[in-house]
Amino acid sequence: MKNSKVFLSLCAVLFILPSLDAQTKRIKRPKSRVGVGSVDRFVQESFDLYDKVYKYDGYAAAGTPLDDDDIDVLEEALEEMTVLSESAPDIIDDLDGVGVLKQGKATLQMNKAKKALKYSIKTAKELLLGQREREAQENEDDTAETESGDSPDISGTSGNQKDGADVEAEEEPSNISDKLEVYSKFDFVPGDKLLYFDDFSQDFIGDFPSKWNTNGTGEVVTVGSVEGKWFELKGGYGIQFLPLLSEALPEEYTIEFDLLAVVDTKTSSTARLNLTLADNNEFRDGPNKSSVELPLGQFGAFSIRVFNRINGGTVINSSLNANLRQAVLNKPHISVAVNKRRFRLWVNQKKYVDIPQFIAPDKALSHIKFNLLGMRDGVDRLFITNLKVAEGGVDLRRKLMAEGRISTNGILFDSGSANIQPRSLGIVRQISQVLMQDQSIKLNIIGHTDSDGPDEANLALSKARANAVKEALVTIYKISEERLTTEGKGESEPVGDNTTADGKAQNRRVEFVKI
Structure with missing residues (x-):
């Protein structure tokens, strides 16, 4: 009966996880x-099971036979690992809406736990079938580490034991996809x-920012250990904040900004940030506008509200299901793309809004407005930075194919x-799609910095950034590295004024040139 149980468990595992080469260096928790x-x-559960299997693996390497109790423990662990491995895809879905840094950390830890789980299943199978073999030297290395009492470390696997002395753990090779894989299908350009x-x-702390207007108040601040300066928007009845654009919005453009929110479970369900595309830059509504309200409250999963007005009449007024609670607490990045009448909005890597006829026709909307709703005075706080508005955002692929080069600060x-x-x-x-479509294309990737x-240092940084883009193309999108070269120009070829924030942002760019 026991042998039948083991066989069935092993068959189930073989269909769930691929084979893995023997893992003899201990994976750090x-x-x-x-x-x-x-x-x-x-x-936690993956590494708890891993520790059990690793111990018995050490016994096998030392030539110590497993008794009945050991076999029972391994059988039970094998069943638990089967169930646990099946749950991994659902857990990945839980990262939707989580902040970028937390997503990166979660991805790294999940990858490490899955690696430990694969080793555990393969090794438990071999132990139960009497097929587990390891060289003595490998066992000595691992046993010495196990007995050394070193605390687990996320950084990687252990080094070998030499001359009876402990050595520092070797870091696992850095894999750019570990941090970026959750964004690999992000389609905002x-x-x-x-x-x-x-x-x-360019603004002084405590001042209202020089490139904005308001009928209320606000100020530029620094926030604890968070990098950079932030504009704190102050709530109030009918208060609006207007970026002073030098020209009207075109037909196709993108908007990006970072948010920092101080809210809690007592924050009202009506607490929202309103972003409006308007037909004027005054503190009043005109006959045309398109607005989206992002919920900030924490005690429930509140909807994103979207509504518009075209020639004085309301056409769209709806609420979209969303759960932005974790994202709101983790400095979310907001991206908006307007392509003629189509409106799309992403929070971090996830797209929440995509409405094909949301924008009034005939370039009626020309300005951007922000305002806050439902905030508790002196308790709930909201900050914004890195507001970027850029024309285009349509399709860089066609431009690269037609002109042979593109430059982007995106x-x-x-x-x-x-x-x-x-x-x-x-x-x-x-860029990867262009390279996949035409296998004959080779690209030179050129990095540029501001001054x-x-x-x-800028020359070295620009080269490193070009190499990072190449690595992303190779690692994430599987482009042959033989088709890519890199170059760094540093600050030597500016296209904007390095004394202004706008100019510096233009100069921080990457070029792709067909070879």
Whole structure:
């Protein structure tokens, strides 16, 4: 009966997970929690089972036979691992709406837990069938580490034991897809002609920002350890905040900005940020507008409200199911694309709104307005930064195919580093599609920076950023690296004024040139 049970369990496992080469170096358990309940449980349970199997694997390597109790434990663990492995896809879905940093951490830990789970299932199967073999030296390495008492570490697997001395754990090779894979299908493409940018770097703390207007009040602030300057919007009846665009909005454009919210479970269900595309830059409504309200409350999953007015009449007034609670608490990035009458909105990598006839026709909408609703005075607070408006955002693929080169400032990196911000993958994805469509195309990827910092450092940074884009194309989208070359120009070829925020944003760009 027992042998039959083992056989059935093994058959089930073989259909669930692919085979894995023998894992003899101990996989480190992550030290910290992600803060997403299902992810944390999956990681903990995976490593609890892994520890059991790893122990028995050590026994086998030492030549110690398994007794009946050991076999019972392994059988039970095998069944638990089968159930746990089946739950992984559902857990990935729980990351929708979670902040970018938490998503990256969760993805890393899930990948490590799945690796531990694959090893455990394969090893348990071999142990139960009497087929597990390991070289003595490998066992000595792993047993020494197990007995050393080192605390688990997320950074990687252990090194080998040499001359009886402990060595530092070797980091697992960095895999760019670990952090970016949840964004790999993100299809937002920012416009390529910058119309407006404000990160408030040119404003003094405590002042109302110089590139905005309001009929209320607000101020530029810094927020704890959060990077950069932020504009705090102040609530009130009928209060509006207007970015001072130098020209009217075109037919096709994109809007992006970062939010930081201070809200709690007592925040009202009516607490919302309203983004309006309007037909005027005054503190009144005209006959044409399109508005979207993002919920900020935390005690329930509140809908996104969308409504418009065309020639004085309401055409759309609806509520879209959404759960933005986690996103709101984790500095979300908002992306909007307007293509003639079509309106789309993403929160982080997830698209929540896509309405084909939302915008009034004949370029009726020309300005942007923000206002806050339902905020508790002095308790609920909302901040905005990195507001970017750019013309275009349609299809870079056609331009690259037709002209042989494109330049974009839509691929964003962490400040002073070559780490691609995941929300930039919409552009990288389009480049990959061009390369997949025409296998003969080869590209040179050229990085550029603004003038902040030393020339030599900027040159190195621009080269590193070009290499990061190449790595994303190779790792995530499986483009042959032989088709890609990279180059860095640093700050040597500016296209904008490096004394202004707008100009610096234009100069931080990546070019793709057909070879």
